[in-house]
Amino acid sequence: MSAQRVVIGIDSSTQAAKAVAVDVDTGAVVGEGRAPHSVTSGAGRESDPEQWWRALCAAVGQTGWADRAGAVSVGGQQHGLVTLDASGAPIRPALLWNDVRSAGQAAALTDKYGAATLARRTGSVPTAAFTVSKWLWLRENEPHHAERTAAVRLPHDYLTERLTGEGVTDRGDASGTGWWTPQGYDTDLLRDIGLDPALLPRVVSGQAGTARAGGPLPEGALVASGTGDNMAAALGLGLEPGTPVLSLGTSGTVYAVTRQHPEDPTGVVAGFADALDTWLPLACTLNCTQAIDKIAELLGRDREAVEPGGSAVVLPFLDGERTPNLPHAAGLVYGLRHETTAGQVLQAAYDGAAAALLSALDDVLRAGGERPDPATPLLLIGGGARGDAWRRTILRLSGRPVLVPAATELVALGAAAQAAALLTGEAPDAVARRWGTARGELLEPVAKDEAAVERIAGTLPRAGQLFTRL
Numbered sequence: 001m002s003a004q005r006v007v008i009g010i011d012s013s014t015q016a017a018k019a020v021a022v023d024v025d026t027g028a029v030v031g032e033g034r035a036p037h038s039v040t041s042g043a044g045r046e047s048d049p050e051q052w053w054r055a056l057c058a059a060v061g062q063t064g065w066a067d068r069a070g071a072v073s074v075g076g077q078q079h080g081l082v083t084l085d086a087s088g089a090p091i092r093p094a095l096l097w098n099d100v101r102s103a104g105q106a107a108a109l110t111d112k113y114g115a116a117t118l119a120r121r122t123g124s125v126p127t128a129a130f131t132v133s134k135w136l137w138l139r140e141n142e143p144h145h146a147e148r149t150a151a152v153r154l155p156h157d158y159l160t161e162r163l164t165g166e167g168v169t170d171r172g173d174a175s176g177t178g179w180w181t182p183q184g185y186d187t188d189l190l191r192d193i194g195l196d197p198a199l200l201p202r203v204v205s206g207q208a209g210t211a212r213a214g215g216p217l218p219e220g221a222l223v224a225s226g227t228g229d230n231m232a233a234a235l236g237l238g239l240e241p242g243t244p245v246l247s248l249g250t251s252g253t254v255y256a257v258t259r260q261h262p263e264d265p266t267g268v269v270a271g272f273a274d275a276l277d278t279w280l281p282l283a284c285t286l287n288c289t290q291a292i293d294k295i296a297e298l299l300g301r302d303r304e305a306v307e308p309g310g311s312a313v314v315l316p317f318l319d320g321e322r323t324p325n326l327p328h329a330a331g332l333v334y335g336l337r338h339e340t341t342a343g344q345v346l347q348a349a350y351d352g353a354a355a356a357l358l359s360a361l362d363d364v365l366r367a368g369g370e371r372p373d374p375a376t377p378l379l380l381i382g383g384g385a386r387g388d389a390w391r392r393t394i395l396r397l398s399g400r401p402v403l404v405p406a407a408t409e410l411v412a413l414g415a416a417a418q419a420a421a422l423l424t425g426e427a428p429d430a431v432a433r434r435w436g437t438a439r440g441e442l443l444e445p446v447a448k449d450e451a452a453v454e455r456i457a458g459t460l461p462r463a464g465q466l467f468t469r470l
Ligand SMILES: Nc1ncnc2c1ncn2[C@@H]1O[C@H](COP(=O)(O)OP(=O)(O)O)[C@@H](O)[C@H]1O
Pocket: 013, 014, 015, 016, 248, 249, 250, 251, 289, 290, 293, 303, 382, 383, 384, 385, 386, 387, 388, 390
């Protein structure tokens, strides 16, 4: 009988590192691990990359397979700016995707080049989230740090480099920097923003290198390129072009794999590349599960204690917002009456968060040349997909069938599929399809609550000045 082949996939997300050990032949999850890392609060969101590494090592150790894994790969939160000195040590904490201090730099860059030009060249009109905006913020606010920078990395690149010693990235995560084009790095733009291309990682596909001694894995284990977390989840689902996904986690995201290079000059849809050779148009919100949990806490209710009806509208933009692009917004509650209940206000918060994502769903598909089809089930993933209130809200506001995969850690599974592909020679998405990771519960559609959708859509433009800088 042949020995069991096991790989490890890692999701280094905003709040924690999660690892899964997976049997390459059957897709069975044979071990799991999770270790938190911390994020600063307020407009600035920063994390210590050293903490990511310690959390990764702890999570990998908890799987019980660290010393026997044949291959590994890392999926990571997108966009974060990691700056390293000449010795490879972080110069300062990483600036994360949800740090809105770089909104002014994003707007200035867009004014300078024009939204249509940037969307055509890099696929996206940058928001505060993009690495390019963060680099410009660093140069303006901490020039001494920018000058000392000897290498620029994304979160998953940093961790792959800690594992292998190789300064590499992949096209999926690179496409969220704002300085990557399908032909490679945009050297004209890089010159303009004072970033030497030599400081950037090489873009690879497939294998990044092998594990070094002294890390959590056996020396010589194969290490795949890794990718951004949304690209990894797309792989983990074995996603076919045109099937939409809605992910409810620290961020809310809606995306689809498309065959056509996406380009959206309005900036609603980011024209990302996926981790293969196709595309991943995506819209992202800053306020998702954490905003709902905070509002439930303020109301003194369990997150499931929602009640139907009423006229309340909650725009839960506690962290500012990215979709719509309102980086300086705060949360808004409107439409209260004497008869409004706390449970209705909580339901309105779910509705506000869900509506922002669902309003971008068709734009995502169209940006990549796919035809929206309301009969196609929406794949619902992320921590929030486990909640009843979230599921019912998405059914009610979308009016479409919803498929909730039984597998929970789809980012880590996608990374595991990348690792397994190195051992078997298959394509990573084919590995995930063989593993059957997208199988789950199909929820039948319910009538779309058009009145709630219209109430939210009508409140947003009327909030006007309330959403500019306080
Ligand atoms: N049963 C549940 N119902 C609703 N929300 C949940 C449930 N379980 C976890 N969550 C939410 O999911 C979030 C974590 O989701 P996850 O997808 O793991 O995050 P990340 O995007 O950082 O990877 C937490 O903020 C939590 O609020």
